[in-house]
Amino acid sequence: MTPDRRVFALDEGDVPAPAGNGSNPVSAVLDVLGETFGVVAEPGAPGSGARQHTWLDTFDWRLNRAGLVLEYEHLRQGGRLLLSKDDVVQAEQPVTGWRSGRPRLAEDLPAGPVRDQILKLASPRALLPMATAAGTVSVTRLLNADGKTVAQLIVDRSTVTQAGQAVPLAPRLAIAEVRGYPGQARRAARLLAETPGVSAAQPSAFLAALHALRRHPDDYSNGVTTEITAQMPASVAVATLLLGLLDTLEQNVDGVLRDIDTEFLHDLRVAARRTRSAIKLLGDALPAGLAAPYAAEFKWLGDLTTPTRDLDVHLLGFGAMAGQLVAASPADLEPFRAFLARRRTREFRRLAAGLRSARFKTLTDHWRKALLEVRDAAGPARRRGVTADDLAVSRTGRMFRRVAAQGAAITPDSAPDLLHDLRKRCKELRYVLEFFAPLHAPVAYRKVVGDLKQLQDCLGEFQDSEVQRHEIGALADEMLAERAAPAATLLAMGEIAANLVHREAEARADFAQRFPRFAGPAGQHRFHALLTRPSR
Amino acid sequence: MKIYATYNIKGGVGKTTAAVNLAYLSAADGYRTLLWDLDPQGAASFLFRIKPRVKGGGKALIRGTKALDDAIKGTDFEHLDLLPADFTYRNMDLLLGDRDKKATRQIAQLLRPLAGEYEHVFLDCPPSISLVSENVMHAADVLLVPLIPTTLSVRTLDQLTEFVAGFDGRRPEIRAFFSMVDRRKRLHQEITAQLSAERPVVAATTIPALSLIERMSVERAPVAAFAPRSPAARAFRALWTEISPACSKG
Numbered sequence: 040m041t042p043d044r045r046v047f048a049l050d051e052g053d054v055p056a057p058a059g060n061g062s063n064p065v066s067a068v069l070d071v072l073g074e075t076f077g078v079v080a081e082p083g084a085p086g087s088g089a090r091q092h093t094w095l096d097t098f099d100w101r102l103n104r105a106g107l108v109l110e111y112e113h114l115r116q117g118g119r120l121l122l123s124k125d126d127v128v129q130a131e132q133p134v135t136g137w138r139s140g141r142p143r144l145a146e147d148l149p150a151g152p153v154r155d156q157i158l159k160l161a162s163p164r165a166l167l168p169m170a171t172a173a174g175t176v177s178v179t180r181l182l183n184a185d186g187k188t189v190a191q192l193i194v195d196r197s198t199v200t201q202a203g204q205a206v207p208l209a210p211r212l213a214i215a216e217v218r219g220y221p222g223q224a225r226r227a228a229r230l231l232a233e234t235p236g237v238s239a240a241q242p243s244a245f246l247a248a249l250h251a252l253r254r255h256p257d258d259y260s261n262g263v264t265t266e267i268t269a270q271m272p273a274s275v276a277v278a279t280l281l282l283g284l285l286d287t288l289e290q291n292v293d294g295v296l297r298d299i300d301t302e303f304l305h306d307l308r309v310a311a312r313r314t315r316s317a318i319k320l321l322g323d324a325l326p327a328g329l330a331a332p333y334a335a336e337f338k339w340l341g342d343l344t345t346p347t348r349d350l351d352v353h354l355l356g357f358g359a360m361a362g363q364l365v366a367a368s369p370a371d372l373e374p375f376r377a378f379l380a381r382r383r384t385r386e387f388r389r390l391a392a393g394l395r396s397a398r399f400k401t402l403t404d405h406w407r408k409a410l411l412e413v414r415d416a417a418g419p420a421r422r423r424g425v426t427a428d429d430l431a432v433s434r435t436g437r438m439f440r441r442v443a444a445q446g447a448a449i450t451p452d453s454a455p456d457l458l459h460d461l462r463k464r465c466k467e468l469r470y471v472l473e474f475f476a477p478l479h480a481p482v483a484y485r486k487v488v489g490d491l492k493q494l495q496d497c498l499g500e501f502q503d504s505e506v507q508r509h510e511i512g513a514l515a516d517e518m519l520a521e522r523a524a525p526a527a528t529l530l531a532m533g534e535i536a537a538n539l540v541h542r543e544a545e546a547r548a549d550f551a552q553r554f555p556r557f558a559g560p561a562g563q564h565r566f567h568a569l570l571t572r573p574s575r
Numbered sequence: 576m577k578i579y580a581t582y583n584i585k586g587g588v589g590k591t592t593a594a595v596n597l598a599y600l601s602a603a604d605g606y607r608t609l610l611w612d613l614d615p616q617g618a619a620s621f622l623f624r625i626k627p628r629v630k631g632g633g634k635a636l637i638r639g640t641k642a643l644d645d646a647i648k649g650t651d652f653e654h655l656d657l658l659p660a661d662f663t664y665r666n667m668d669l670l671l672g673d674r675d676k677k678a679t680r681q682i683a684q685l686l687r688p689l690a691g692e693y694e695h696v697f698l699d700c701p702p703s704i705s706l707v708s709e710n711v712m713h714a715a716d717v718l719l720v721p722l723i724p725t726t727l728s729v730r731t732l733d734q735l736t737e738f739v740a741g742f743d744g745r746r747p748e749i750r751a752f753f754s755m756v757d758r759r760k761r762l763h764q765e766i767t768a769q770l771s772a773e774r775p776v777v778a779a780t781t782i783p784a785l786s787l788i789e790r791m792s793v794e795r796a797p798v799a800a801f802a803p804r805s806p807a808a809r810a811f812r813a814l815w816t817e818i819s820p821a822c823s824k825g
Contacts, residue, residue, distance in 0.1 A: 085653055180651070186795065187624035188651040218656060219625075219648030 045228040048209040048240035077182030084178035091173040093139040097164035111139040165300040172197040189223035269428035273324040276427035278413035343393040350383040367531035431475035438468040443558040462498035501546035508539040580715035586702035589754030594699035596811040599797035602655035614701040617660030632663035683714035721754035724763040752778040
């Protein structure tokens with residue numbers, strides 16, 4: 040059982056400075072508490088003194104979403120990581136030789152309990168410094184008539200910094216309960232709350248720090264988070280949606296260029312792909328001729344990113360792939376890994392040049408300008424015509440029928456291309472569903488997306504295995520041409536290719552089971568329920 | 576969770592001062608420590624400035640209507656909590672005997688849920704031979720027996736050893752130590768030297784009779800806290816160092 044802590048912020052301008060106490064407003068607070076409690080400063084108390092700590096999370100706030108807070112506490116030599124949940128430390132471990140201001144992959148942390156708890160959650164993302172606070176903490180004991188400590192006043196004066204921005208935080212005053220004396224802690228907290236200039240504060244120091252930096256957790260998500268409404272004109276809804284995707288795309292550019300972790304590129308690609316699908320499926324809702332020229336440019340962007348991402352996928356799955364070897368040894372694959380890494384370095388240079396090019400800048404600038412004009416257009420023109428909901432119902436229904444028809448035509452003997460094509464249609468259907476998610480009933484939406492996701496997983500497994508198998512063949516050719524392929528490596532690559540054939544066959548068998556579940560009468564009924572509107 | 580109990584059939588032999596100082600030293604070493612003041616006189620509670628009172632009294636604790644956890648108070652020292660005494664503990668024998676089944680193992684059972692929270696528990700036992708002390712002996716991993724340097728003390732230790740040997744199954748380890756030793760008295764010197772040499776269960780460390788130890792009731796704190804460099808504090812530290820490896824077994 041962890042005793043409670045009640046946290047307040049002190050607005051120093053509002054606290055009357057006590058006579059003879061200089062201008063120290065904390066002293067005014069101590070005077071108020073001193074009327075009821077004995078007040079004894081404890082200079083060497085655990086947790087007191089100078090303190091500097093950096094809060095870490097992945098770019099997409101994976102730890103925060105799991106309710107975890109990760110802090111790097113700077114010590115005289117090295118530092119230590121503290122992982123907390125609901126303000127209670129769950130694990131800690133020392134870390135040396137790490138400047139916490141630099142991103143670091145979770146898997147590169149030294150072995151320890153914090154690494155153990157966050158590795159699965161954070162990988163393959165890097166831990167980024169979200170904010171750093173430096174300051175001093177002082178502890179004062181509050182005593183009852185017997186001289187027994189019944190609560191503690193903890194004062195934290197810190198300045199928060201991030202990316203060169205430094206913001207002094209309002210001093211945080213916490214009344215910490217001593218176990219078994221909750222009434223006394225409540226009393227002390229009440230006295231504090233009644234003191235002029237003292238107000239209830241964010242219980243979490245991390246949230247207070249982010250607030251001071253005008254940030255909030257979850258200020259990035261790779262999902263579609265656009266706020267659209269049913270009665271919004273379709274053109275405005277589509278422009279709003281595309282602007283949201285452009286924001287996501289641009290938010291990832293810096294992380295890609297700094298090569299912080301592989302997921303920046305992944306998210307950038309997804310935003311680009313969603314944009315292309317939106318242009319293809321919904322672009323006719325925009326003013327005539329607006330979207331078409333950009334479709335080609337987003338295709339260029341997608342093509343620019345593909346080689347690096349494909350190599351990332353190979354490298355990310357390398358350990359698992361090597362673990363499946365039976366005849367060959369994982370060590371045999373090392374030349375292949377080295378080849379992939381060299382190739383990635385080369386491809387990444389091309390990618391970075393593309394993202395720094397005038398062409399990319401023109402694309403994003405012009406696209407944003409064009410979309411803003413549509414979104415912010417005023418007057419009667421934007422009030423006429425189809426609504427966002429009309430568009431959602433018609434396009435989602437059309438996409439479902441297309442997927443159902445294409446899937447029904449696939450037999451166990453169909454060419455792989457037909458399955459690949461169906462996978463693309465499924466992706467488009469998924470995107471259309473996600474674009475208009477706010478307009479659908481949540482339960483019906485979850486059911487339909489759940490079914491579709493299962494089908495997509497199986498089609499993805501089929502295509503990824505097939506593509507990877509062909510790529511391994513092509514890469515083997517290139518390694519041979521570069522004389523970088525020992526026979527043992529080629530044999531090991533052959534074994535991997537054989538495993539992939541097996542996975543393809545399994546995925547295909549799985550498809551035969553899953554598709555009827557998705558597109559059969561029950562699936563059709565679920566789609567019908569999703570797209571039926573009470574007023575229709 | 577390791578459970579230590581300070582026990583002697585006689586009163587005024589230094590049980591409470593030992594329990595208070597050893598529990599403090601255990602906490603100072605970083606172990607999450609609980610001291611249960613089972614003596615209705617509440618001396619240990621007094622020394623930590625905690626009121627000797629438990630809501631619902633001993634009855635509520637023994638019958639389980641109040642969890643031990645809810646009665647625990649934080650002391651002024653990190654990692655050290657106290658379960659206070661209550662005047663109703665004077666009837667604890669009756670309360671423990673109220674339930675015919677496993678009457679001698681109820682304290683052990685009550686402590687079990689605290690295993691995740693504390694690494695060391697100290698039981699400060701009232702002077703008597705009763706159902707309470709029998710419960711304490713069954714609960715403890717180590718019985719810490721303070722002895723005053725008299726020949727009669729040897730008899731007490733023998734009786735206790737024999738009594739514990741008669742337990743079925745698990746038995747606590749017995750560690751005795753001399754307390755209130757006056758180094759100016761030849762008899763004290765002879766008895767402590769002879770017994771600690773002859774009997775492995777008797778610690779080599781002795782706790783001297785010092786006015787600073789008596790001063791604990793004025794300071795209302797462990798001597799190891801208010802006079803950490805004093806000979807008294809050093810004696811308790813040496814005792815803790817000597818007995819703690821034995822106690823950390825199992």
